[in-house]
Amino acid sequence: MPIKSLFENAVFNWVLISSIVILMIITNGILALKTIEDLSSTQNSLYNTGDIIVELDDLHNLVLMAETGQRGYLLTEITEYLTPYQDALGRLCAQLNDTKKLRSEVPGQAKRIASLILLVEQKINELTKTVELALAEKEKSALKQVMTGRGRDLYKELRAELEQIKTLEINYRNSLFTVLSAVEREAKATFIISGITSALLLLGLAFFAKLNARSEAKHRLQLEQQNEMLAEKVAMRTKELTLYSDELSRSNRELEDFAFVASHDLQEPLRKIRAFGDRLRSNYGQLLDKTGADYINRMGNAAERMSNLINDLLEFSRISTRGKPFIAVSLQPVIESIIEDLEISIKESNASIVLGALPIINADPSQMHHLFINLISNAIKFRQPDIKPVVEIQYCQAEVAMEQWHIITVKDNGIGFEQEFADKIFVPFQRLHARAEYKGTGIGLAICRRIVERHGGKISARSELGHGTLFRIEIPVDNALINIIGDNLNAQQ
Template sequence: MSLKKLFENAVFNWVLITSIVIVMIITNGILAMKTIEDLSATQSSLYNTGDVIVELDDLHNLILMAETGQRGYLLTEIEEYLTPYQDALGRLNAQINDTKKLRSEVPGQTERIASLIQLVEQKVNELTKTVELALAEKEKRALKQVMTGRGRDLYRELRAEIEQIKTLEINYRNSLFTILSAVEREAKVTFIISGITSTLLLLGLAFFARLNAKSEVKHRLQLEQQNQVLADKVAMRTKELTIYSDELSRSNRELEDFAFVASHDLQEPLRKIRAFGDRLQTSYAPLLDEKGADYINRMRNAAERMSNLINDLLEFSRISTRGKPFVNVPLQEIVASTLEDLEISIDESKAELIVATLPAINADPSQMHHLFINLISNAIKFRQADVQPVVEINYCQEEITFEPWHIITVKDNGIGFEQEFADKIFVPFQRLHARTQYKGTGIGLAICRRIVERHGGKISATSVLGEGTVFRIAIPVNNALINLIGDNANA
C-alpha cells in the first residue's frame, strides 16, 4: 500500500475517531445538561410548593390568633385578649400580600388562592366589625353579630379551602419526589455511560463527569435538608392549629351561653320603664305636683331616647344584612325623591338646593335614598343662625389606582366643625354638640359610612368651623363583584 494510501487511511481514521469523540461529547453534554435542567426544575418546583404550604399555614395561624383574641375579649372584656388579636391583624395584611404573590404550578390553584383571599378578607372584616362594636361599648350588638354564625361559617369555608389547596400541593409535591427519583436514576445511568465513554475516548471528560457527580450529590443533600425543614414546620404548625382549634371551640361555647342570656334579659328593663311611666302619667297625674310630673316626663323622654337608640342601632346593623341587590340607580331621581321627603324642613329653613347632573350607578336604591336624606337633612339642621342654608350636590369621575370611581360631593354653608373631629363624626353615637342644641341620636353619619362601605366606597368630610362642610363620597364604577360577595355573605 502506498504512503499516500496509508496517509489517507490514517486521516480517515482520525477524522472518524474525532467525529465519534465529538458526537459522544456532544451527546453526553446534551444528556448531562438535560439531567441538570430536570433536577433544577424539580428542585425549584419543590421549593415553590413548599412555600405555598408554609404561607397557607401562616395565614391560617394568624386568622386563628385573631379570632381567639376576639372571642376572648368579647367573652371577658379583658383588654389583654386584644394583644394577640391586634398583633395578628397587624401581620395579616403582609401575610395576605405574600399569599397573593404565590404562583402555584398546580392547575386551578390560582383561582382557589384568590377565592381564599376573599374569604380571609371577609373574615377580617367580620372580626374587625365585632371588636369595634365591643370597644364602642356595644357588647350586645357585637355578641348578636357573633351569634349569627357568620364568623363560624366563614372560618369553616376558609379552613376547607386551605385544606383543599394544601392537599393538592402535597399530592403535587409527592409526584415531584417521584419525578426526582426518576431523574436521579437517569442521572446515574447518564453519568456512568459518560464516565465509561469519556475514559475510553478522552480522559478529560472523566474529570468533568466527576464534577457533575459531585454537583448532583450536593443538590440531593440540599433537597433532603429542605425537605426536613419543611417537615418540621408542618409538624409545628399542625400542633399549633390543634391548640388554637380547641381554644376556639371552648370560647365559642362560652360565648353562645352568655349571648343567649343577654339577648333576653337586657330588653326587659326598658319595656318596664315605659310601661310604668305610662301608667303613672295616666292614672296618677292628678296626684302629682309639678316636679313629680316633670320627673315622669323626663323618665319617659329618656326611655323614648333609649328606644330610638335601639331602633337606630338595629337599622345600623341591618345595612349589610338586610341590603337589597344592586341595580342601575339614577341618582338624579333619588335626589329629587329625597327633596320631596324633606320639603317641609326645606321650606321652614328657606334652604337653597343646587343639584348638578348626576349619573346612574350600580347601587341599592333604598340605601342611596337614605344616604342623601341623612346628608341633606344634616346640612339643613346644622345651619348658621340668620344665614340662608345653601346645599350643593356635585358629581365627577376620577381615576383612582387605575380604576374609575364616582365622586359625589355634598357641600353646605353651615356651622362646620374642627377638622380634627373629621373621623369622630362617623363613629356611632358620637356627638360634637349637646343634645339640647341639636336633636338626634348621633348615628346618622355612621349609617352613611356603612352604606358607602357596603358599596365598596369611602366617605370623608372636610370642614372649617363657621364656614361649612364638604362630604366627599367615592364609589367604584365597577362594584358588581362587591355586591355579589356581599349577597353571598348575607346568604
C-alpha cells in the same frame, strides 16, 4: 448548590443573552434605518433633479413650437399656422407655472431658473407682439420687428441659460448616482454583517440553551421537592383559613342573632316605661307638681332616645349582613323623594336644596336613600341661626389610579366644625355638640360611612367652623365585584 443560586445563575445567563440580542438588534436596526434613510434621500434627490430636467426640456420645446408657429404664419400668412402657435402659447403659460414651483438642490440654481423664466416671459411678449401686428394687417411692421433680431437674441440667451441649468442638474444627477452606488454597497455590507451577527446569535442561543438544559436538570428535582413542601403548607394553611372562615361566619350569625334578641328584649321594657309614663301623665298628671311632671317627661324622653339608639345600632350592624343586591339606581329620583320626605323641616327652616344632574350608579337603593337622607337632614339640622340654609348636591366623574369614580358632594352653609374632628364625626357615638343643642344618637354619619364602604367607596368631610361643611362621596363606577363578594359573604352567614 442552593436553588436560589441556581435560579440566580439562570436569570443572569438569560439577562446576558437578552442584553446581547437587544444590543445587536438595536445596532442592526440603526444601520438599516441609516441605509434606508440614505437610499430614500438619494432617490428623492434623483427624482427631483430628473423632474427639473424634464420640465426644462418641455419648456424649451414649447418655446420652439410657439416660435415655429409664429414664423410660419408671418412667412405664409396662412392662419392654420396660428393653431400650433396658440396651442403652444397656452401650454407655455401652464408650463411656466410648473417651472416656478421647481426647487433645485444645486447651489445658485434658483436664481438661474428665475432668470430663465424672465427670458421666457420676454420671449412670449416678443412672439405675441409680432403676431398681433400681423393680425392687424401690419405685416411690414411685424417683419421689421422680426428682422431686428430681438427674438433671435432672446432665444440664444434663453437657450444658453437653459443649457447651463441642465448641465448643472445633469452633473448633480451623476454625482447622485455615484452616491447611490456607494449607499447600495453599504447596504449590502450592512445586510451581510446582519446575517453574520444573526447566525452568531443563533449559535449563542443554542449554546446557552444547552447550558440551561443541563442546569435545569440538576435543580428540577430540588424544585419538585420544594413544590411538594409548599403544597403541603398551602393545604394546611387553606384548611386553617377554612376553619377560621367557618368560625367567623358562625360568630357573625351569633352576633346578628344577639343584636336582634337584644334589641327586641330591650325595646319591650322601653315600651312599658313609655306606656306607664303616658298613663301617669294622663291619669295622675293633675296630682303631680311641676317637678314630678318634669321627671315623667325626662323619663319619656330618655326612653325615646334609648329606643332610637337601639334601632340605629341594629341598623348599623345590619348594613353589610342585610343589604340588598346592587342594581342600577338613578340618584335623581332618590334624592327628589328625600326632599319630599323632608318637606316639613325644609319649610320650617326655609332651606333651599340645589340639586345638580345626578348619575345612575350600581348600588343598594334603600341604603342610598338612607345615606342621603342622613346627610341632607344633618345639613338642615346643623344650620346657623338667622341664616337661610342652602344645601348643594353636585356630581362629577373622575379617573383616579386608572379607575373611574362617581364623585358626589353634599355642601351646606351650616355651623361647620374644626377640620381636626373630620375623622371623629364618622365614629359611632362621637358628638361634637351637647344633646341639648342638637338632637340625635351620634351614629348617623357612622352609618353613612358603613354604607359607602359597602359600595367599595369612601366618604370624607371638609369643614371650617362657621363656614359650612362639604361631604365628598367617592364610589367606583365598576363595583360589581364588590357586590358579588358581599353577596357571597351574606350567603355564608
